[in-house]
Amino acid sequence: MFQLLRGFVLPAAACDGNRDGDSRYANLFRKLDLNEDGRVDIAELQTGLRAMGIPLGKEAEEKIFKAGDTNQDGQLDFEEFMQYLKEHEKKMKLAFKSLDKNNDGKIEASEVVQSLKILGINISEKQAEKILQSIDADGTMTVDWNEWRDHFMFNPATDIEEIIRYWKHSTMSSRRKRKRLGSGGSSCWQEEWLVLSLEQVHGSKSNKMNIASGFKQMLKEGGVRSLWRGNGVNVVKIAPETAIKFWAYEQYKKILTREDGKLGTVERFVSGSLAGATAQTSIYPMEVLKTRLAVGKTGQYSGMFDCAKKILKREGPKAFYKGYIPNILGIIPYAGIDLAVYELLKSTWLEHYASSSANPGVFVLLGCGTVSSTCGQLASYPLALIRTRMQAQASVEGAPQLNMVGLFQRIVATEGLRGLYRGIAPNFMKVLPAVSISYVVYEKMKQNLGIA
Structure with a gap:
């Protein structure tokens, strides 16, 4: 021809x-x-x-x-x-x-x-x-x-x-x-x-859209409801995940506190890393469900339980831990930096600027949470991206099922080093307010429960 x-x-x-x-x-x-x-x-x-x-x-x-x-x-x-x-x-x-x-x-x-x-x-x-x-x-x-x-x-x-x-x-x-x-x-x-x-697969051409075109495509494909696809699982998972993370963080801090009662930045980082790994391991199957529901087409799954049932039937139990290794490798620096920087900033503010009260106030807590979350995201985002793509590629029939190293090589080869940070802007828009608010709630709950 x-x-x-x-x-x-x-x-x-x-x-x-x-x-x-x-x-x-x-x-x-x-x-x-x-x-x-x-x-x-x-x-x-x-x-x-x-x-x-x-x-x-x-x-x-x-x-x-x-x-x-x-x-x-x-x-x-x-x-x-x-x-x-x-x-x-x-x-x-x-x-x-x-x-x-x-x-x-x-x-x-x-x-x-x-x-x-x-x-x-x-x-x-x-x-x-x-x-x-x-x-x-x-x-x-x-x-x-x-x-x-x-x-x-x-x-x-x-x-x-x-x-x-x-x-x-x-x-x-x-x-x-x-x-x-x-x-x-x-x-x-x-x-x-x-x-x-x-076909639109994560890591391919479809990933090159900007935020506006992404919203437009989602609205065209599934209407307004598609903007909240997978949010039910996200809400279900976020409560135990956050609770386990902060609880584990307090426990690990107690274990790592020095004999003189002091806790350094390194100890805070290790405590945060272990807390993040503990929380993610506990709820990881729901992380996979959230991603599958989010990238699935309208009508592909009738809900969270239907999605879990289909994944189990077609791919087996191992599918619920797809991307677990890069996720853990990513959560260690993210949670460690996030929690350590947050407490460092808060304690620094209290030491230099708090004269009459040990309560830094909502706006200071929001600011500390925003800065700490930004640092954590910048350090760990490439691994989070690889985790998400590993979860998403399994939902596309005929797509190559690459491992962590293969996906990393593919992104660098086709998109360059900048490709490892593709999508970080909307991620910041989502994560920064959520994490900052969670820190405010965390501090207020400690005060109300008498464990501050």
Whole structure:
């Protein structure tokens, strides 16, 4: 199919120069502009692509059209069409370079194997060769930039991760596909690509949304109620978790208090770390349920007990501790820093500014809680992110089930070091007020119970 596109629509003389590139775009535009009015609507795009042997499917074609129609008049003129293809080529160029490990201008089977291995997906070189055969137009068993560009010209891919997820799926089911496809393999590959490219999985393209677009997508997918999806479990778990954490913290402080009755910053940090680990271990299955309910689609689970029942039936008891190791590794610095910094700030304020009362007041407590929680979040957020993704990936059928190290390598490889802090802004918006208020309640309850 793509050999036909390359020879029939894209002239062999075309190269990467602007003039020849514009000529290629003009040839493509003429093939799609069926009524020759200088504009292409969605019906012409769908009909034209089918005529060229590229039936992507309605959703993919609409996705291309929506991205290209910048003035939103329901039609693509040549300038919009050309701009879309140029932007798309830039994205595909970045994907090509990320696979071309030795920078020789060609992708080889060994480079495909290496790239997938970085993301925790192991395939043989023979399987990688089959992947390249679908792109290789000249039979050299390598893919150059022109072949790569022509193959993905009208695919709704945006980054290398979507492409690799598609490859991963195709290698898993290649034997089944050969039986089903017969001679019509190319069209079905396009349809399967569409299904995979539209999936939204944590760690993929969907993670690149901002807070506003995240709210918009949630409202569109499940209405206002979706904004509180999983909150029932969150409320159920937060009471025992917080109670156990503060109770354990007081107990560990008593154990670690020196003979002279003093408690240093190190002892407070150790007490906080142990308290956080104790609390999280006690309620961790509810943490998993909260995440599954939050990332699940509308109607996927009827409630907390239905979610637990389905997880137990499909994945077994071990699923309730998915992500436990990175969670504990993350909670140790978080809880230790949070509680230690909080008490250090509070005691410092009382020592220097409290003259008539040992009660620092609500606003001081809120300020101490906010600063301490911020320090804890900055230190532990990457591990919390990996924990959440480990919990979420299990809910997506066909997604790679990576371990802690594999997920860390995947995030760094595809998103860079900044990817380890993706989503920290809304996390601060949620955690800072919650933790600060919990400290105020903690102090007031100690006073009321006579244990201050």
